[in-house]
Amino acid sequence: MIRYALKCSEGHVFESWFQSASAFDVLEKAGHLSCAVCGVSDVKKSLMAPQVVADKDKDKAPEPLAAEPADQADPIAEMRRAVEENATYVGGKFAQKARDMHEGSAPEESIYGEANAQEARALIEDGVPVVPLPFKPKQKLQ
Incomplete structure (x- = not known):
């Protein structure tokens, strides 16, 4: 599984999980992606930094994802x-x-x-x- 940061043509930024990078490409080419906020189908990958855990933080539990705004x-x-x-x-x-x-x-x-x-x-x-x-x-x- 791979998580991508996505951005729609209306400027909404959201994340979604995909089976693989190639699965994302297939869905994008087929026009089966849509914005989770407004529903437009013009969605592209956005710049996303990988999550890196420092050695000193290995034993700490990861922080939960932030709650979705209402x-x-x-x-x-x-x-x-x-x-x-x-x-x-x-x-x-x-x-x-x-x-x-x-x-x-x-x-x-x-x-x-x-x-x-x-x-x-x-x-x-x-x-x-x-x-x-x-x-x-x-x-x-x-």
């Missing part, structure tokens, strides 16, 4: 609402259903669900347009 929490809640209203939750069948739609053996529709890291990596490597959501689904299928 004005940045609302876009994620809005994204959740939009996804849940406009897409079908397919649970653990997400990887197979996404692949079937990509290959043309199933009709295209908006879906969301769950995939393990290996399944997600395979989808990205095969060019299937997927993007991780910044929240966990509320509902679960049996």
Whole structure:
């Protein structure tokens, strides 16, 4: 996993995790990145300094990430609402259903669900347009 600092064309700066540097490149080329604050799709990597721990600080626990400002929490809640209203939750069948739609053996529709890291990596490597959501689904299928 790799964490990138990102910046949108509107000037919002945020961070996101990606499976690998190449996974970021695939998502960027496919136009599947969007700002976590305003939702615009013009998102680029921003300058980011690596976290370096000095030898004297090795035994100290890392500081927790700062709490997200309240004005940045609302876009994620809005994204959740939009996804849940406009897409079908397919649970653990997400990887197979996404692949079937990509290959043309199933009709295209908006879906969301769950995939393990290996399944997600395979989808990205095969060019299937997927993007991780910044929240966990509320509902679960049996």
